[in-house]
């Protein structure tokens with residue numbers, strides 16, 4: 001059972017969050033549609049997603065200190081995200097989640113978080 005006292009950040013630890021993000025970007029690298037949206041150097045994007053997830057999962061607020069309030073939907077307005085693009089991005093994340101060993105309850109929670117967040121990013 002998941003420990004209700006621990007945040008997902010504490011249960012997973014930074015290493016696993018980093019691995020998750022790294023696997024996500026390895027999948028992005030294999031997607032020509034997504035790559036069209038991203039800058040050629042993916043390292044800064046990887047760092048931003050890592051810090052964002054650390055914060056969302058209950059860890060330090062470093063993302064906020066560096067980037068300000070996430071306002072993610074607004075930040076994504078500059079890229080046309082239709083339901084197909086949403087699916088492509090989400091699939092990269094689902095594959096990444098599947099490749100990292102974690103408690104099944106946390107996996108389910110994180111999956112459902114990404115489905116909601118990706119739906120929220122659709123703007124076309």
Ligand code: HEM
Nearest residue numbers: 037038045048049052067075081085086089090117118121
């Ligand atoms: C599924 C469709 C999505 C697409 C096509 C997409 C695309 C992008 C692109 C092209 C960037 C710019 C990369 C950069 O930072 O240089 C970006 C940034 C970012 N994305 Fe997404 N994204 C999607 C969904 C999501 C979701 C579901 C989340 C979070 C749960 C997310 C979190 C972020 C974050 C934190 C940044 C960096 C924001 C910043 O501080 O500037 N994205 N995204």
